[in-house]
Amino acid sequence: MPPAAIPAKRALPSKEGSLFKEVLNLYETRQLKKGLKTADQILKKFPEHGETLCMKGLILTHMGRREEGLEFVKKGIRLDLTSHICWHVFGLIQKGEKNYEEALKSYGQALRFDKENLNILRDAAHLQTQLRTFDALVETRHTLLRIRPTVRQNWVALAVAYHLNGEPTDACRVLAQYEATLKNVPDYDVEHSEVLLYHVRLLEETGALADALALLDDSAKSRAIVDRIAIMEFRARLLSKLGQDDAVHTWQALIEQNPDSHDYYRGFLSHRDALTDENRGQALQILKDFTSQIPKAGAPRRLALNLAHAHRGTEGDEFKELAEPYLLAGLEKGIPSLFADIKSLYRDSAKRQTIEDLVEALREKLAATTAVPSGAADAEPTTYLWTLYFLAQHYSYLSQHTRALELLETALAHTPTLPELLMFKGRVLKRSGDPHGAARCLDEARVLDLQDRFLNTKCAKYRLRVGMIDEASEILGLFTKKDAPSPGADLEDMQSLLYLTEEADAYLRKGNLGMALKRYTAIQKVFDELEDDQFDFHGYSLRKFTLNVYIDLVKWEDRLRSHPAYVHAAITASQIYVRLHDDPSIASRVGSSANLTGAEKKAKKKAKKAEKKVQGESQKGSPAATSNANEDKGLEPPAAKDDDPDGAKLLQSPDPLEKAARWLAPLSTLAKPSVDGWIATYDVAVRRRKYLQAVRALNAARALDGEHPELHVRIAHLRRTISSAPQPPPAPIGPVVTAAVSELLPEGVSLEHFSSQYLQRHPANPLAILASARISHLLQAPREEVESALFGVFNPEVQLDIRGALRISEFLDEIGSPRADEFRSACDARFELSTVFKSPAEKTALRWNAAESAAVTGDADKVEVVG
Incomplete structure (x- = not known):
């Protein structure tokens, strides 16, 4: 087949054709200045040569002249719409902007005119992986393999494409053909070893366990696989699945390699029959045998506590026999994380009581002992200290905060310079509803070691929780870059989710919705x-043959937004957007500078000053100022200027519900167990009049917790919304929605009866009382009736806690109740340790000068350790 004729507008004379090839070569070698001069030589004679214009634009973009470069690229495409080079360049620009969908479309256009261009095909494959279009990825990898069948990477890439597309059997077939073509593989070839391990993994996933074991054993004997631990782990797992006795020896060998790996012990036990009450004793004996064989190993001792039964008041309590030496060893060694280690055992009330009895007995013994036994003179005082610390954690976990504080005071009288004591005292006070006292305790702990980054970070976190945002920023500034515009900006660059979440929550509690939404x-x-960071690994991992880790990375990225920080941010941000939709005047009220506090005005002024500083630095480094420093800035766009330092523009979004829906979209698949996520989804969907989506959200929430108070309120809200609508939902969804609502709440049941039935089922739950009151308010009941119902939480049978009381207090403020202060006063009297219910003036009096309390306020690097 003869080559396609070159369009007349693209054809260049011999001299200029050679110059264009030189432009391509100079770009590939990053000789950008020479490439730009050469492109200009061509354009002097042929100013409308599209490919040269695109290459000039690409080079200018790399040199930092982005806007100018984009204009050249767009002009070049308009002049030559059938050039694969023009479309390839446009795709590169869009890929640099992380606009992957449009970039893939550009690569598709380029492939229409050059179907076998290796560079375009390879880049398109990476984009298809990023966008998870795995069907198209398989086709692209097939094409690459057909063009270059001698390249090893193309075989492996096709197998990976099949695997990602859910076709592991085809992936195994490709790898088998690839391995059959190999000759003279060098010894200890790590890349070949990784491919073989990946092949074994694929065979295991397809259920071909015998084939996987045979390939693993053959490769291990020939030393083709060099990772000996990986061989043992794969072999142990395969043998266990096949039910072969050799698995015992393999798991035992792994345990000898790493006696503190819990996974190895679980694998050893899983080889036997599934754990039941009948064989629990046998499994426990196995762990005891490992303990005697490897005395220094802690894993078998800890796992044995999970299996042992606790029988209070009976002889032969196996749990007590095992727990006593384990706890005593941890307390004698002074392990601060001992309680965190055994906390999971508290799900069994008998075990929890046994632990309390053991440690309390030890505390009484140590407190009463005056003569220290021989050989224990050094250990005895610290054992007593850590016993007090453990018991304080124990009682605080059981919500017995007063007892926990008593133990901590005793421990502080014993050793006042141990930061862990003050840190945990702060946590107890936080749980008791005293964030001010908690922050003060963390400040005292910080002063004990001003160079400890953990202590300073923890102190900053507690200051944020009490609303001391500027004071927290001062502490964080001790450990951030000194040349950063602000500590917060540096922490945002470092992707500190803890800081961003805590500061967002702090602004939300203060009512500054703009800054909260910004965070x-x-x-x-x-x-x-x-999510964008994974793009580079699509090529890198295949070049380096790190296939198992790469597959794990792709799967991890797929569930990235199930992270608790994202789930919390998505739900809270969507709630803010819902508030903005329900009351658009919030944006003008909250966004005005008149409503800002002095600290917030100061922070806003500081942010503008930092922005000017950044702009000045960027101007100094601009191409106009220096031509040598920015020869190759890459294709990524420059950092966007922060033109919304106080979040006012975010509040003035014209489509708050659309933004909220985008926030919540990932949660429907990645955070299914979250009732709060489904409730937030309902709140947005019902306001967008997407009633089917709203019903699905409520059904999903009901499947998780059918008695959830917020679900109860939303069911009533949906019934009232549908019944009070000017016209019913249109067909064909109208009958479906009506039937779904009837399933949630039968038509014959009134909302009043529905609410009273719920309250009868949960008379002691303060949140259920709040839910019932909210439905009464929804039904426009008199405010006095709603208030009376809410004050019923002070009845003796109601299990009122601080969180429930705070929620009720917020609702009273929301409905404008004149009895809100009365409710807070009653809560303040009931929760003696708390300060969250005090008046604003009393809270202000609780604040302290943090700078004065911290003995030294200079740079942490210059501070002597205070003992």
Whole structure:
């Protein structure tokens, strides 16, 4: 087949054709200045040569002249719409902007005119993987393999494409053909070893366990697989699945390699029959045998506590026999994380009581002992200290905060310079509803070691929780870059989810919705960047043959937004957007500078000053100022200027519900167990009049917790919304929605009866009382009736806690109740340790000068350790 004729507008004379090839070569070798001069030589004679214009634009973009370069590229495409080079360049620009869908379309256009261009095919494959279009990825990898069948990477890439597309059997077939073509593989070839391990993994996934074991054993004997631990782990797992006795020896060998790996012990036990009450004793004996064989191993001792039964008041309590030496060893060694280690055992009330009895007995013994036994003079005082610390954690976990504080005071009298004691005292006070006292305790702990980054970070976190945002920023500034515009900006660059989440929540509690939304949006950007970061690995991992890790990475990225930080940010941001939709005047009220506090005005002024500083630095480094420093800036667009320092523009979004829906979209598949996520989804969907989506959200929430108070309120809200609508939902969804609502709440049941039935089922739950009151308010009941119902939480049978009381207090403020202060006063009297129900003036009096309390306020690097 003769080559296609070159269009007249694209054809160049011999001299200029050679110059164009030189432009391509100079770009590939990153000789950008020479490439630009050469492109200009061509354009002097042929100013409308599209391919040269695109290449000039690409080079200018790399040199930092982005806007100018984009204009040249767009002009070049308009002049030559059938050039694969023009479309390839446009795709590169869009890929640099992380606009992957449009970039893939450009690559598709380029492939129409050059179907076998290796560079375009390879880049298109990476984009298809990023966008998870695996069907198209398989086709692209087939094409690459057909063009270059001698390249090893093309075989492996096709197998990976099949695997990602859910066809592991075809992936195995490709790898088998690839391995059959190999000759003279060098010894200890790590890349070949990784391919073989990947092949074994694929065979295991397809259920061909015998074939996987045979390939593993053959490769191990020939030393084709060099990772000996991986061989043992794969072999142990395969033998266990096949039910072969050799699995015992393999798991035992792994345990000898790493006696503290819980997974190895679980694998050893899983080889036997599934754990039941009948064989529990046998499994426990196995762990005891491992303990005697490997005395220094802690894993078998800890796992044995999971299996042992606790029988209080009976002889032969196996749990007590095992727990006593385990706890005593941890307390004698002074392990601060001992309680965190055994906390999971508290699900069994008998075990929890046994632990309490053991440690309390030890505390009484140590407190009463005056003569220290021989050989224990050094250990005895610290054992007593850590016993007090453990018991404080124990009682605080059981919500016995007063007892926990008593033990901590005793421990602080014993050793006042142990930061862990003050840190946990702060946590107890936080749980007791005293965030001010908690922050003060963390500040005292910080002063004990001003160079400890963990202590300073923890202190900053507690200051944020009490609303001391500027004071927290001062502490964080001790450990951030000194040349950063602000500590917060540096922490945002470092993707500190803890800081962003805590500061967003702090602004939300203060009512500054703009800054809260700005911080939640920063969390969203972090996850967007994490998603974009995987792009480079699509090529790198295949070049380096790190296939197993790469597959794990792709699967991890697929569930990235199930991370608790994203789930929390998505739900809270969507709630803010719902509030903005329900009351658009919030944006003008909250966004005005008149409503800002002095600290917030100061922060806003500081942000503008930092922005000017960044702009000045960028102008100094601009191409106009220096031509040598920015020869190759890459294709990524420059960092966007922060033109919304206080979040006011976010509040003034014209489509808040659409933004909320985009936030919540990933949760429907990645956070299915979250009732709060489904409730937030309902709130957005019902306001967008997407009633089927709203019903699905409520059904999903009911499947998780049919008695959830918020679900109860939303069911009533949906019934009232549908019944009070001017016209019913249109066909064909109208009958479906009506039937679904009837299933949630039968038509014959009134909302009043529905609410009273729910309250009868949960008379002691304060949130259920709140839910019932909210439905009464929804039904426009008199405010006095709603208030009376809410004050019923002070009845003796109601199990009122601080969180429930705070929710009720917020609702009273929401409905404008004149009894809100009365309710807070009653809560303040009931929860003696709390400060969250005090008046604003009393809260202000609780604040302290943090700078003065911290003995030294200079740079952490210059501070002596205070003992």
